[in-house]
Amino acid sequence: MxxxxxxxxxxxxxxxxxxxxxxxxxxxxxxxxxxxxxxxxxxxxxxxxxxxxxxxxxxxxxxxxxxxxxxxxxxxxxxxxxxxxxxxxxxxxxxxxxxxxxxxxxxxxxxxxxxxxxxxxxxxxxxxxxxxxxxxxxxxxxxxxxxxxxxQEPEMPQFDSSVYLPPLRQIKHVVDRMKTLSQHITFSANRRGTLIISVSTDVVDVSTHFKNLSVPVWGDDNDTGGTHSATVDIKKLGLLLQGSQINPTKVICNIVANRMVHMFLLHDDVTLQYFLPAATNT
Missing domain, CATH: 3.70.10.10 (Proliferating Cell Nuclear Antigen)
Incomplete structure (x- = not known):
């Protein structure tokens, strides 16, 4: 070789x-x-x-x-x-x-x-x-x-909701604040372009809402309508956001309800897919 x-x-x-x-x-x-x-x-x-x-x-x-x-x-x-x-x-x-x-x-x-x-x-x-x-x-x-x-290349998950994220620096800012409150973070999205990032503890519930985001158009539209959520490990998500230096032109967040958050980063001749399975203990 x-x-x-x-x-x-x-x-x-x-x-x-x-x-x-x-x-x-x-x-x-x-x-x-x-x-x-x-x-x-x-x-x-x-x-x-x-x-x-x-x-x-x-x-x-x-x-x-x-x-x-x-x-x-x-x-x-x-x-x-x-x-x-x-x-x-x-x-x-x-x-x-x-x-x-x-x-x-x-x-x-x-x-x-x-x-x-x-x-x-x-x-x-x-x-x-x-x-x-x-x-x-x-x-x-x-x-x-x-x-x-x-x-081998992983198959695209059969997601329930899909939305374009705002700039990752905004997402990182939100996640950095929330990681002091909880070990887990929830992503929720719908086909109307709404994204909600939240944490929930016995003491406090905190959420950040993004509205009027663009929604990807897929050949086989898997978005079933409504709002779908998945809760993931906030530290694992933070590792991606801290290390994401490729400055993607677009980031798609796909949510498989209660199972996975799938990040799809696109930049020129580079694509990066990151799979975050749902946390088992929230």
């Missing part, structure tokens, strides 16, 4: 770094799936699908990489699955992102040294004739083909 890619646009390098930073906040371990057309970051906690959030981030490689080559296990299965610690990758990328002057390019390669690694090479400007190159190795584990089925 072989993989190599090269980025030369500093904006793409920073955006890629921000995505990895978001993933790193959500989990200690993630899966990197590489195909000819896309790069995916996947969080899937084995054995805890119903009780832990999952993440599916899809990146169009043509947007980020100026050069891109992948050779998978075969022509029929031309893809690679790697397990890694996103925090290690994030720290490496952040050191490149903040370098002054800005790097000329970033190369990412699958290598084998003492063990399989993602090798990152950054070319930095230099006053001399020869450019400076800094190399970092991030250990990875190759996932065998018999396990690939675990990391």
């Amino acid at each position: 072989k993989f190599r890619g090269k980025m030369v646009d500093i904006t793409c390098i920073k955006q890629f770094s921000n995505i990895v930073s978001t993933v790193a906040r959500l989990s200690k371990i993630c899966v990197l799936r590489i195909t000819k057309e896309h790069v995916y970051f996947i969080i899937h906690e084995s054995g805890a699908v119903e009780s832990s959030p999952g993440l599916w981030a899809e990146l169009d490689q043509g947007h980020f990489f100026n050069e891109f080559h992948v050779e998978g296990v075969s022509q029929e299965d031309n893809q690679i699955f790697l397990e890694l610690e996103p925090d290690k990758l994030s720290k490496t990328l952040n050191s490149f992102k903040t370098a002054q002057p800005a790097p000329r390019s970033l190369k990412v390669k699958l290598t084998r040294k003492h063990s399989p690694c993602l090798t990152l090479e950054v070319e930095l400007p230099s006053l001399s004739v020869h450019a400076r190159t800094v190399v970092h190795d991030v250990p990875v584990t190759l996932i065998p083909r018999r396990q690939w089925h675990v990391y």
Whole structure:
């Protein structure tokens, strides 16, 4: 198996770094799936699908990489699955992102040294004739083909309500205030464009209402009318909001009543889906 890619646009390098930073906040371990057309970051906690959030981030490689080559296990299965610690990758990328002057390019390669690694090479400007190159190795584990089925794209949930969210900074502000009151937070929405974010305790009930929000139009409209709610872990939601540095142009919130809140973040050539199952004890 072989993989190599090269980025030369500093904006793409920073955006890629921000995505990895978001993933790193959500989990200690993630899966990197590489195909000819896309790069995916996947969080899937084995054995805890119903009780832990999952993440599916899809990146169009043509947007980020100026050069891109992948050779998978075969022509029929031309893809690679790697397990890694996103925090290690994030720290490496952040050191490149903040370098002054800005790097000329970033190369990412699958290598084998003492063990399989993602090798990152950054070319930095230099006053001399020869450019400076800094190399970092991030250990990875190759996932065998018999396990690939675990990391396939999740199906869109059969939601009961769907609404476009206001800017995430507004949502974060509301959630940050409410997390001091409760461990759980409830999202409620209807097809009239109303979103209610609330917490309820023995002492106090607090809610924030957003009205006249846009409502997505889906090919098979699952919105059954009325207001539908799901209560989720506020800390897990907060991790997404704290780490969401991709500045999405649109965010859709889908609610499966009493079962799940599904966040769908859209930005240019990046889509990110975050699945928050309903809290079992509220």
